[in-house]
Every structure is written in structure tokens, then in C-alpha cells.
Amino acid sequence: MLEIRAMTIDDYDEVLRFWIEAKDLDVSPAFDTRNRTAAYLARNPGLSTVALDDGRVVGTVLCGHDGRRGSLYNVAVAEDHRRRGIARKMLDRSMAGLKEAGLTSAFLMVYAANLEAAAFWEHNGFAPVSGVNYHFSYFGPVGPASS
Numbered sequence: 601m602l603e604i605r606a607m608t609i610d611d612y613d614e615v616l617r618f619w620i621e622a623k624d625l626d627v628s629p630a631f632d633t634r635n636r637t638a639a640y641l642a643r644n645p646g647l648s649t650v651a652l653d654d655g656r657v658v659g660t661v662l663c664g665h666d667g668r669r670g671s672l673y674n675v676a677v678a679e680d681h682r683r684r685g686i687a688r689k690m691l692d693r694s695m696a697g698l699k700e701a702g703l704t705s706a707f708l709m710v711y712a713a714n715l716e717a718a719a720f721w722e723h724n725g726f727a728p729v730s731g732v733n734y735h736f737s738y739f740g741p742v743g744p745a746s747s
């Protein structure tokens with residue numbers, strides 16, 4: 601039976617296994633540690649979503665906001681469960697939470713080579729933004745979230 605609900609840190613082991621197996625997701629256990637995931641979920645209560653089929657994790661959405669815009673990460677559905685509306689249901693749940701929190705917009709990042717994902721996002725109301733480059737700075741070493 602399919603269950604779509606808020607992700608909790610108790611889901612972490614199964615969720616990490618799912619992320620590692622998922623293709624097209626840039627997830628590294630060194631970054632998506634238990635502590636960082638716990639901190640993210642605590643900072644954004646109830647916004648992230650997990651889909652389970654008979655208890656097996658088959659989809660995830662990490663969702664949060666910084667008070668200005670919502671953001672989505674690690675959006676994926678297991679290959680054998682795609683095109684059944686699971687991503688849409690997870691997004692609807694997480695986006696409803698953002699709206700409840702007073703947010704009016706959200707963004708996410710897609711690798712330029714991931715044309716399938718780009719088509720999915722465009723179909724689901726996330727228009728590509730032209731003329732914007734992504735800038736990034738790593739300023740580690742980091743605190744407790746890294747372990």
C-alpha cells in the first residue's frame with residue numbers, strides 16, 4: 601500500500617539507501633549525513649515528504665525555505681514506481697506546507713544534462729530561468745552536521 605507522509609529522521613537509513621541507489625541524483629553519503637538531514641528536517645518541520653510502498657521507500661522530496669523562497673532537493677521516485685503520480689503527490693504535500701508557511705515561490709537545481717528532469721519540472725509548473733548562473737562557495741570545515 602502506498603503511503604505519502606512527512607519524512608522524519610527515523611526514515612534516514614532507508615532514505616539514504618534509496619538516494620544511493622537512485623540514478624540522476626547527486627547524493628553523497630558524505631554530505632547527506634544523518635546529522636545534516638536531522639538538522640534540515642528540524643529547521644523545516646513537516647515540509648519534506650517520503651513515499652513508501654508497503655514500508656519500502658520509493659520516493660523522496662527534501663523541502664525547506666529560508667523565509668524568502670522555498671527550495672527542493674533530492675526529488676526522486678524509484679524507477680519501478682514512476683509515472684504513477686507519486687512525485688506529484690509528494691510535491692503537492694510539500695508545496696502545500698510551503699504555502700501554509702507563507703511562501704509564494706520555490707526553486708530547485710537541475711543538471712543541464714538531465715533533460716528528463718527538466719521536462720518533468722516544466723510540466724509541473726517549474727519554468728526554467730534563463731540568464732541565471734549558479735555560484736557556489738565551499739567554506740568548510742563544517743560543524744556537527746558533517747558527521
Ligand SMILES: CC(C)(COP(=O)(O)OP(=O)(O)OC[C@H]1O[C@@H](n2cnc3c(N)ncnc32)[C@H](O)[C@@H]1OP(=O)(O)O)[C@@H](O)C(=O)NCCC(=O)NCCS
Nearest residue numbers: 624675676677682683684685686687688716717719720723
Ligand atoms: C522526475 C521524477 C521524480 C518523476 O517522478 P514520477 O513519480 O514518475 O512523476 P509523476 O508520475 O508524479 O508525474 C507527474 C506529472 O509529470 C509528468 N511527468 C513525469 N515524468 C515526466 C518526464 N520525464 N517528462 C515530462 N513529464 C513527466 C507525468 O506525466 C505527470 O503529468 P500529469 O500530471 O499531467 O499526468 C522521476 O522520473 C525520477 O525520480 N527521476 C530521476 C531523478 C531525478 O532526475 N530527479 C530530479 C532531480 S532535479
